[in-house]
Amino acid sequence: MSRLTTMTERAIDSDQTGRIRVIAAGPQSLVQDGGRTGFQKLGVSVSGAADMDALNIGNRLVGNDPYDAAVEILLGGAEFEFETAATFALTGAETGATLDGVPLVSNVSYSAHTAARLVLEMPIPGQGLRTYLAVAGGIKTPPILGSRSTHVASEIGGVGGRALEPGDVLKIGEILVPAVSGKMFNSGDSSANDSELPAVNVRVVLGPQDDEFSAAGIRTFLDSTYAVTDQSNRQGLRLDGPVIESRTGSYDIVSDAVVNGSVQVPGDGKPIVLLADRQPTGGYAKIATVITVDLPKLGQTAPGTKITFAPISVEESQQLLRDRSNRLLKPELGQAVDTFSVQVDDLHVSIGVTEDEVGRRDLITRIARINDVAYPISAVKYTPAE
Amino acid sequence: MTEQAPAADQNVEYPRILAVGDSALLIEFGSEIDPGVNSRVYALAGQIEASHNAAVVELVPTYRSLLVNYNPLVSDYREMSRFLDEAVAGANEIPVSAAQPNVIELPVVYGGEDGPDLETVAEHAGLSTREVIEIHSGTDYRVYMLGFAPGFPYLGGLDPRIACPRLKTPRTKVPAGSVGIAESQTGVYPNASPGGWQLIGRTAVKLFDHGLAIANTSPSLITPGSEVRFVPVDNHD
Secondary structure, three states, X not given: OOOOOOOOOEOOOOOOOEEEEEEEEOOEEEXXXXXXXXXXXXXXXXXXXXXXXXXXXXXXXXXXXXXXXXEEEEOOOEEEEEOOOEEEEEEEOOOOEEEOOEEOOOOEEEEEOXXXXXXXXXXXXXXXXXXXXXXXXXXXXXXXXXXXXXXXXXXXXXXXXXXXXXXXXXXXXXXXXXXXXXXXXXXXXXXXXXXXXXXXXXXXXXXXXXXXXXXXXXXXHXXXXXXXXXXXXXXXXXXXXXXXXXXXXXXXXXXXXXXXXXXXXXXXXXXXXXXXXXXXXXEEOEEEXXXXXXXXXXXXXXXXXXXXXXXXXXXXXXHHHHHHHHHHHOOOOEEEEEEEEEEEOOEEEEEEEEEOOOOOEEEEEXXXXXXXXXXXXXXXXXOOOO | OOXXXXXXXXXXXXXXXXXXXXXXXXXEOOOXXXXXXXXXXXXXXXXXXXXXXOOEEEEEEOOOEEEEEEOOOOOOHHHHHHHHHHHHHHHHHOOOOOOOOOEEEEEEEEOOOOOOOHHHHHHHXXXXXXXXXHHHHOOEEEEEEEOOOOOOEEEEOOOHHHOEOOOOOOEEEEOOOEEEEEEOEEEEOOOOEEXXXXXXXXXXXXXXXXXXXXHOOOOEOOOOOOEEEEEEOOOOO
């Protein structure tokens, strides 16, 4: 049984900038922030974190602005060395990460000492694709058009407009609010967990060009189950499933603007959900738009995942967005009084403990792994031993 | 089963305001590529920019519509719809500008290595390469919108005599500044990218430079609502 206790002292060197070295970058690691808005009319893609919830939570845990730049790590397999001491947090897909060999829990802030090595393994199947490494002070690659987000197709942002490579050194910004390790965010309903479900239910506002489709076509879209194909990436999810009938036989429109979550239907009648790296304009009719609060889970859905679409009103979706803001961006974070991992033979359990204002403790077990198969465990009430 | 549907547009009255999810509204002025419709788009964009509405995040003008991205935590659907109704009414009263548009001259070396498909286009048109160059450079092209890639303009007004289908197999890399024709469109690639347009020439002018934004200058040389004129030159000096 190994035991890890978080440190709660303030980050060292809080008025100096730090550095992280990339040792291994996995399949694709990208610097991403809240996105590059304001230049779509010049053809510049917004990009930004594919799972905005995970970016926001990670930044909050380390005392940053919720939209500061972090590293978005696709499918783990990455390793980083802290060249200077730093406070950090991992959010999004659960990967079985370690700091100098000590297992870490997601959604908790930690202190790393100088020369500490952070290793991310492959994500646990069904627990999402993308993990976020947020560091107190934020990742400070040069901002391009007001954002540090990497858009690989147009070679803008991040490090030289490309994915991170071994040997890259990322500067960490000045820490304005002293970051404290041991902060905890209970993400019982986080986006990464939803991909466990048999089908991910995604809510949409119909339109803007739903009138380009027949009534039968719209029924097909709303009543069918679609599968995420392996031709999916940060630009969009290409789905396979029943063909959606257009009203006139044509799916083409005069090119117009698209948004994050636009569901466009090209000539083969199979929907594509556009995501963070989409081009600003497109020439296919858009049957619906995924609501903002459901976008993060699309940023975590792996090929093969089943998706269903359900209609919702604009008013309802905006209420959900206000609720999200209250849930993710406003509340005080819990203080993790303790976090630890338990290893019994092949069983691996990561556990965090929070304490409320009257000293009651909540034990939150995140995940159990037996022979590399993941079993999520729901929150369990912790009764401290007397 | 196919339901009998009227042809597009028969029952549609423009301009119309459509919801695009929970964070954007779209104002459509028509369904066709038309200079008058496009001018209405830019008139409305100007009207909204002048209002300094704090909820407006970003405007994306296109051929025949304006996308208004807004922050639903600052304003909501009902309030934004009302605001846009009023802005549309206000913009309709503005006469479409009679002012001369900004003309951007791009020196172009036609043919040779810079325009490997010039002869294909000439052959398809049944014209000499010289005639294709004269026709292509003899028109000022309206910039209806930008999209596809940073600084990529959608130009209107290509002479139908030199229209030409796309390449059967797109090139994996088209050099930056390449001037091309695809069906009835012409355009210029601001950056090297894959592309299937017939390449007739190339300009050495840098079309997109994100460094310019630091000096508060547009990072894109070609801006929406302006016009582009291709000027034949013998070399890139």
